[in-house]
Amino acid sequence: MVDLKEIIGLDLPDTELAEELAAFADIAAAIRRLRMLDLTEIHPVVIYDPTLSYRSRAS
Amino acid sequence: MSAEPEFSPIAELAPRLRAGSLSPVALCERILDRIHRYDSRLESYEHVSESALGQARRAEAEIRGGAWRGPLHGVPIAIKDNTLTADMPTTAGTRAPGIEFPLVDSAVAERLRAAGAVLIGKTRTHEFAWGTTTPPTRNPWREDRIPGGSSGGSGAALAAGLCLAATGSDTGGSVRIPASFCGVVGLKPTFGRISRRGIVPHSWSLDHPGPLTRSVADAAILLGVMAGYDPADSASRDTPVPDYAEAVAGGVSGLRVAVIRNHFFERNQPAVDQTVEAAIDWFAGEGARVHDVQLPSLEYGLGAIFAIELSSSTAYHDVSLRAGRSAGFAPDVRRLVQFGRFVTGADYLKAEQFRHVLMNDYARLFETADVVLGPTEPITAPPVGADIVALGPHRESALAATWRLTYPYNLTGLPAITLPCGFDDNGLPIGLQIAGRPFDEATVLRAAAAYEKAHAWHEQRPPN
Numbered sequence: 161m162v163d164l165k166e167i168i169g170l171d172l173p174d175t176e177l178a179e180e181l182a183a184f185a186d187i188a189a190a191i192r193r194l195r196m197l198d199l200t201e202i203h204p205v206v207i208y209d210p211t212l213s214y215r216s217r218a219s
Numbered sequence: 220m221s222a223e224p225e226f227s228p229i230a231e232l233a234p235r236l237r238a239g240s241l242s243p244v245a246l247c248e249r250i251l252d253r254i255h256r257y258d259s260r261l262e263s264y265e266h267v268s269e270s271a272l273g274q275a276r277r278a279e280a281e282i283r284g285g286a287w288r289g290p291l292h293g294v295p296i297a298i299k300d301n302t303l304t305a306d307m308p309t310t311a312g313t314r315a316p317g318i319e320f321p322l323v324d325s326a327v328a329e330r331l332r333a334a335g336a337v338l339i340g341k342t343r344t345h346e347f348a349w350g351t352t353t354p355p356t357r358n359p360w361r362e363d364r365i366p367g368g369s370s371g372g373s374g375a376a377l378a379a380g381l382c383l384a385a386t387g388s389d390t391g392g393s394v395r396i397p398a399s400f401c402g403v404v405g406l407k408p409t410f411g412r413i414s415r416r417g418i419v420p421h422s423w424s425l426d427h428p429g430p431l432t433r434s435v436a437d438a439a440i441l442l443g444v445m446a447g448y449d450p451a452d453s454a455s456r457d458t459p460v461p462d463y464a465e466a467v468a469g470g471v472s473g474l475r476v477a478v479i480r481n482h483f484f485e486r487n488q489p490a491v492d493q494t495v496e497a498a499i500d501w502f503a504g505e506g507a508r509v510h511d512v513q514l515p516s517l518e519y520g521l522g523a524i525f526a527i528e529l530s531s532s533t534a535y536h537d538v539s540l541r542a543g544r545s546a547g548f549a550p551d552v553r554r555l556v557q558f559g560r561f562v563t564g565a566d567y568l569k570a571e572q573f574r575h576v577l578m579n580d581y582a583r584l585f586e587t588a589d590v591v592l593g594p595t596e597p598i599t600a601p602p603v604g605a606d607i608v609a610l611g612p613h614r615e616s617a618l619a620a621t622w623r624l625t626y627p628y629n630l631t632g633l634p635a636i637t638l639p640c641g642f643d644d645n646g647l648p649i650g651l652q653i654a655g656r657p658f659d660e661a662t663v664l665r666a667a668a669a670y671e672k673a674h675a676w677h678e679q680r681p682p683n
Contacts, residue, residue, distance in 0.1 A: 168560040169540075169541075170540075173331060181668075183554060187525045187529070187558065187615065189559075191522040191526055192522070193521075193522050194516070194522030194523055194566070195510075195566070197576075199576065202572040202575050204568050204574070205575050209453070212453055217364060
């Protein structure tokens with residue numbers, strides 16, 4: 161079985177990882193609430209601009 | 220006007236500097252002397268410029284020669300220590316070995332220098348701007364209280380008369396939180412209004428540079444200088460910069476004011492609610508058309524800001540994490556930087572979808588309103604070392620409490636200002652927050668200036 165630490169890329173001792181996960185609990189709850197929303201039809205506020213590199217070169 | 224120039228608004232000092240009745244060199248010497256006398260207690264500065272007096276001498280010579288550059292000419296201004304400067308080191312508040320930043324001017328520093336400002340020093344930031352307490356800086360109103368953060372050094376230095384204005388950056392509230400806790404004005408403009416070039420990134424789509432000032436008129440002056448298009452910042456918008464100094468002259472009669480009753484008035488200290496309600500009543504009494512609204516989607520905002528801010532800061536610090544350099548971060552910051560690994564890609568994008576919902580909700584709100592009023596902070600400055608804040612029966616982490624009322628305007632990128640509107644029984648300042656439509660800082664400043672003029676809370680000073 162793949163190790164959780166490998167998936168998240170944090171090479172912490174088991175006890176420390178357990179502490180981090182416990183400390184994350186309140187934040188995880190807030191994110192779980194967000195996951196409950198149905199936003200299927202909503203475009204994320206991430207705009208891909210293919211001209212970006214050309215704008216920077218013009219400066 | 221305050222007799223001491225260090226507590227006078229720039230708008231009042233500028234004519235004296237221009238006329239020669241106040242010397243930039245004398246003003247700079249006075250500020251440096253105050254830093255020397257008081258900052259060992261407050262620890263608001265990370266670095267004081269060796270070239271400050273030289274900058275002041277140049278400004279004095281230029282002004283005497285008739286080459287006045289504008290209201291910031293010869294004015295000592297502090298720069299947040301996550302904002303690059305060519306003549307002063309930048310640490311971003313970290314002591315971690317192996318992390319260095321270049322000696323180049325950020326867009327903010329470039330613009331302030333071009334306006335003739337004396338860049339007097341670098342003010343402390345919470346490490347990598349990831350927190351709202353800014354250790355070891357103390358609050359000048361009560362030294363057992365935090366100054367807020369992450370621009371806590373800027374707030375404390377300004378409140379204590381150790382600079383005439385300061386810069387900050389605001390990712391979840393980092394200009395407005397310390398401004399509120401330290402009893403000064405803090406302006407987070409619209410995303411894209413001020414270039415982020417040369418500010419150490421925290422969360423790319425949430426970071427907003429902005430000024431902390433002694434008055435609303437001063438915020439208008441600094442915004443006018445700091446704002447403008449920068450093709451080197453992908454988020455910068457090529458939008459006209461109006462004359463903000465003109466904007467602050469108007470009143471509030473006829474202004475349409477919305478008050479969001481959920482979220483912003485749910486878990487506040489009673490003194491905050493009473494003081495902000497009195498401010499809202501003042502607007503109504505002056506002829507503003509005040510109405511209450513609800514914005515139910517705000518209940519999902521905390522998850523969204525955490526998902527975006529955690530994953531962004533982890534991405535930025537990824538190399539440090541993998542190289543083990545994050546072991547040198549303060550424990551609270553190291554933990555937050557590691558937390559980004561627990562946020563999935565789907566969570567991040569869902570948060571960006573949610574932002575669209577919230578932006579649409581605010582756009583609808585602004586169909587019938589010109590500004591939104593509310594508290595900046597649910598609490599006044601908490602004690603140093605308090606990780607948990609008690610609000611009646613509720614217990615909340617200091618981070619969650621202090622950015623609860625500010626982060627909606629980072630998620631939406633809308634302009635928002637805080638200005639003092641009273642004090643609690645402990646003598647700690649309370650902030651009033653006014654937000655507006657995208658790129659309509661002028662209306663936000665107008666509403667704030669009218670309130671400030673009628674109350675003059677900004678003339679209060681902390682004890683020595």
